[in-house]
Amino acid sequence: MAADRQQNPRLMLSNFLSLEQCKELEFIHKSCSTVGYRPSVFSTTLSHLIATNSAHLIIPLVLIREKLKEKVEEFFACEYELCIEFTGLVSWTKGSSIGWHSDDNRPYLKQRDFSAVCYLNSYGKDFRGGLFHFQDGEPTTVKPSAGDVLIYTADNRNVHSVDEIIDGERLTLTLWFSRDSSHDEDAKLVSRLSEISSTGLTDVPGSYLPLPASSNMYWFSPDHSSEHDSAINICCARIYALGFGIYPLEDKTNIMDVSDLLMKPLQLARNDELFNQEFENVLHALQVFSIFFALFCFIVRVYCKMLEQIL
Ligand SMILES: O=C(O)CCC(=O)C(=O)O
Ligand SMILES: [Fe+2]
Secondary structure (H helix, E strand, O other), rough: EOOOOOOOOOOEEOOOOHHHHHHHHHHHHHHHHOOOOOOEEEEEEEHHHHHHOOOOHHHHHHHHHHHHHHHHHHHHOOOOOOOOEEEEEEEEEEEOEEEEOOOOOOOOOOOOOEEEEOOOEEEOOEEEEEEEOOOOOOOEEEEOOOOOOEEEEEEHHHOOEEEEEEEEEEEEEEEEEEOOOHHOOHHHHHHHHHHHHHHHHHHOOOHHHHHHHHHHHHOOOOHHOOHHHHOOOOHHHHHOOOOOOOEEEOOOOOOOOOOHHHHOOEEEEEEEEEEEEEEOOOOHHHHHHHHHHHHHHHHHHHHHHHHHHHH
C-alpha cells in the first residue's frame, strides 16, 4: 500500500520481518526490558542493552535496522543517507494508549523526519485493543500483525493515535530516522561501547554478566520502588510469571526488597525446591531462564513438526 505521497506520505509493508525474527526480538525484550517512557509501557533501548552489559543482544537488530533504513530512504527518495535517531523495542500493556500526535511534536523531537513501526505480535491473537489510526488519509486504521511494518513521515501530515490495550501485551520495534547526522544514535552507542572496552572491564571475571540498569533509567527510581512495585519490578514479575520464587543468597528466608533484587546475588526456587545455580542479580536470572524457555519452546516445536510428519 502506498498512500497519497504528497498529502500523507506513508507505506505499509507486509511480512517485512519473519516470525522467527519477531520471536527473537520478543525474547530480547522479555529478558531485558525496563520501565518505559509512559506508565504501562516497557522499553528496551540499545543504550539500555549496553548499560546492562547485554550489548551482544544488539546483534540481531543490526541487519534489521539497515534493511529498514534502506526502505525508508528508497520510499522517500532521500538524496542523502539518513541516520537512525532512536531504536527501541516497546511493549504496551493493559491500559496504555496514545492520543492524536505527530512524532515530531515537541521542540526536542524536531530532528525526527521519518518513523518506522515494526509489529512483532498480532492484534486479536496476542492482545486486544491497540489499533493504530491515522487522522487523515488512507488507511485510517492499521491492525498490527507480526512481521508487518508501517513507515510514515514524523510531521503533521501523519497525525496518528493508538487505542487503549484491553488485554495482553502489544510489542513493536520502533525507529526514528533523521536527516541531521548530529542525532545519529550509532555514534553515541559506538562511543559508549568504546568507553566500556577501554576501561578494561571485560577482563574482570564475571563482567560479561548482565547488570541491572542504573536508577535513572527507570521510570521510578529504586528509592521509590516501594510505592511503585509493579513499575520497577518488571524483571521479578517476569520470573514469577515463569513460576519461580526468588531468594537472596545471604538470607534465604527473606524475600528481598526490590532495590536489593536488582543489585544482589540470588537463587531461584520452584515448588519449595531451591536450585543450586547462583545468579549475579535478577536480570542475569531472567536472561538465563528466558534462554532455557526459548530453547524448550523451540525443541517442542521441532518435536511436534516431526510427529506431524510421522503420523
Ligand atoms: O506503536 C505504534 O503503533 C505507534 C506508536 C507511536 O505512535 C509512538 O510511539 O509515537
Ligand atoms: Fe507516534
